[in-house]
Amino acid sequence: MLVHETQRSRSELLARVAPPQRAALARETRVGAVYEWRCRRGHDRYPATVAEVLTGPSCAKCRANAVAPAALREAGLAFMKPGLKVGTSRVEQRLRLLLGERIRLHHRVNAVRIARMFYGKQEVWPDILVPQLRIAVEYDDPGRSGRAHRGLKEGSDVEKDDALREVGWEVIRIRAGGLDELGPHSVVCARLTVAAVDEVVALMRRIRGDAALDALAIERQQAV
Ligand SMILES: [Zn+2]
Numbered sequence: 001m002l003v004h005e006t007q008r009s010r011s012e013l014l015a016r017v018a019p020p021q022r023a024a025l026a027r028e029t030r031v032g033a034v035y036e037w038r039c040r041r042g043h044d045r046y047p048a049t050v051a052e053v054l055t056g057p058s059c060a061k062c063r064a065n066a067v068a069p070a071a072l073r074e075a076g077l078a079f080m081k082p083g084l085k086v087g088t089s090r091v092e093q094r095l096r097l098l099l100g101e102r103i104r105l106h107h108r109v110n111a112v113r114i115a116r117m118f119y120g121k122q123e124v125w126p127d128i129l130v131p132q133l134r135i136a137v138e139y140d141d142p143g144r145s146g147r148a149h150r151g152l153k154e155g156s157d158v159e160k161d162d163a164l165r166e167v168g169w170e171v172i173r174i175r176a177g178g179l180d181e182l183g184p185h186s187v188v189c190a191r192l193t194v195a196a197v198d199e200v201v202a203l204m205r206r207i208r209g210d211a212a213l214d215a216l217a218i219e220r221q222q223a224v
Contacts (some may be wrong), residue, residue, distance in 0.1 A: 001031050002031065003030070003050060006051075006054055006153075007147050007151040007152065010025075010026070013025060016038055017037055018037060021036055025050075030050070031054070032049050032051060033050055034047050035048070035053075039062060040058070041059075041062055041120075043059045055118075055156050056120045056121075058120055062117050063116070063117055065122075066115060066117050066122050071122060072115055074113040075167040076168045077113045078106075078129050079109055080108050080110060080111070081110055081125065084111065091192050095197065096128060099128060099197055100218075101218060102217065103204070103216040103217055104132075104216050104218060105130065106131050112129065112164060115163070115167055116166070118160060119156075126160075126164070126171065127139050130204070130216070133207075133208045133213075134170065134208075135171070135204055135207065135208065137173075137174070138171060138172070138174065139173075140176065140179055141177035141179065158182065161173075170185060170207050172187065172203050174200065175189070176189050176190065178190075185203050185207065187199045187203065201213070
């Protein structure tokens with residue numbers, strides 16, 4: 001894979017590379033090329049490939065901190081990250097609405113603490129969290145460009161799911177607009193529909209069992 005195929009911007013790379021290497025990186029095409037980077041948390045500069053920096057395992061010190069006992073105590077905890085702008089697209093709002101008609105959603109959490117570094121942070125921000133079930137729901141489609149959730153983004157989606165699974169969460173991915181299955185729990189559909197959301201809830205039931213789902217289920221009037 002080449003840098004321009006990752007669907008990530010060169011400016012985010014240029015902002016993080018060690019300044020003497022900026023000019024070389026501006027012309028770089030290979031994701032496997034090694035550069036010196038500045039840690040976002042102010043640790044020492046560290047060598048890593050372009051691909052590694054885009055998926056964000058961070059410097060050695062950050063990685064060690066992520067698995068330190070104090071950090072692991074919080075691993076898997078869902079929390080409210082103030083000022084986070086995710087889940088604000090129209091389709092994500094509709095997903096939240098449709099899910100909220102079926103199960104009780106917790107509106108005060110938007111992030112989960114993980115036990116590794118991901119994009120320079122020890123947390124992930126899935127579209128929808130159901131902390132009672134430890135299940136995250138993600139909505140993916142190729143977007144207007146036709147390229148979102150492809151390229152390196154697909155690799156980072158998989159890595160995000162791994163990070164969640166590692167701390168006891170499962171991820172259900174709604175894969176719309178021609179995207180293939182990704183991970184063990186995918187709902188493939190042309191677009192977000194009521195049937196797709198029902199399938200998500202059925203998957204939750206399969207993953208966590210009837211008792212857990214019944215405890216969250218909202219009784220609904222059957223439409224005539
Ligand atoms: Zn660091």
